[in-house]
Amino acid sequence: MALDRKPIRFERLDLEEVVHEMLTLAARGDGSGWMNVQPVVADEDRPPESPLFKLFTAKGPAIPLGTWVPGHLYRDKWQPASVGLQHAGGRHASKLLEEQGVTEPEGWNRRQDHIKRGLVYELPEGQDPKVALEFLVDAMARLVEFPLKGRWQAIILTQR
Numbered sequence: 001m002a003l004d005r006k007p008i009r010f011e012r013l014d015l016e017e018v019v020h021e022m023l024t025l026a027a028r029g030d031g032s033g034w035m036n037v038q039p040v041v042a043d044e045d046r047p048p049e050s051p052l053f054k055l056f057t058a059k060g061p062a063i064p065l066g067t068w069v070p071g072h073l074y075r076d077k078w079q080p081a082s083v084g085l086q087h088a089g090g091r092h093a094s095k096l097l098e099e100q101g102v103t104e105p106e107g108w109n110r111r112q113d114h115i116k117r118g119l120v121y122e123l124p125e126g127q128d129p130k131v132a133l134e135f136l137v138d139a140m141a142r143l144v145e146f147p148l149k150g151r152w153q154a155i156i157l158t159q160r
Contacts, residue, residue, distance in 0.1 A: 006156040009040065012137055015130060018154045022068065022129035025156070031072030031079070033158035037136055038065050039144065040151040062088045064144055066136035068129065080125065082111075083132050086118035087143040093119055100142045105131050 008018050018035075025033040041063055064087040071081040087093060094104065094113045104110060107124035119139070123132065133154075141148055 002160045004158045004160060006158075008154045008156065010152050010154065011150055012152070015133055018133060019130045021154070021156045022070070022133065025158070026070035026081070026129060029070070029072050031069075031074055033156065034067060034069040035154055035156050036065060036067050037133070037140075037152060037154045038063060039140060039148045040153050041148070061086055062145060064088070064140040066140055068132050068136065070129075071123075071125065081123040081127055081129075081132070083108075083121045083123060083136060084118060085120075085136060085139055085143070087140065088145055093139075093143060097139055097142055102135070102138045102142055105135060 006021065008021065010018055018037075022035060025035065064085060066086075067082075067084040069082045069084075072079055085093075092113060094110060097103070104121060105127075107127070109122040109124075110119070111122050112118070112120040137152060
C-alpha cells in the first residue's frame with residue numbers, strides 16, 4: 001500500500017488550510033486517510049534522546065505527535081473519528097492538561113491515558129475537525145518539556 005503525504009506548515013491562529021484537508025478526508029468516509037501533527041522543532045532545539053533510554057523509559061516521545069483519524073466504515077461498521085496524542089508528559093496526562101486549562105471537548109470519550117502509548121479519544125458524530133486540531137495543538141504545547149516556537153506541521157496521509 002502506497003501513501004501520499006501532503007505536509008502543511010501552519011501557526012496556531014491560521015488553521016484554515018489544515019481544517020480544509022481534514023474536512024476533505026472526513027467527506028470520503030472510507031478510512032483511506034488520516035492526519036499527523038507535530039510542533040516544528042529545529043535540530044538545535046531538539047532534546048537529546050538515547051535509544052537505550054527510550055527502550056527503558058515509560059515516557060512517550062519528547063516531541064509530541066498528534067493524530068486525527070476521521071470517522072469511516074470498516075467491515076460494514078462505522079468507526080467514529082478519533083484523536084491520539086503521544087507525549088512525554090508522564091502519567092495521567094489528561095489530569096495534567098485539565099490543571100493547565102486544556103479540557104477535552106464535550107462529548108469526547110477518553111479511551112486511553114497511558115504513559116507510553118499516550119492519550120486516545122473517540123469523538124462524537126459530526127465533531128468539527130477544527131475542534132480536534134485546536135485540542136491537539138493546545139495539548140501538545142502543554143505536554144512538551146521544552147519551549148515551542150509556535151510553528152506546527154500537519155502531514156495529511158492518504159492511501160493510493
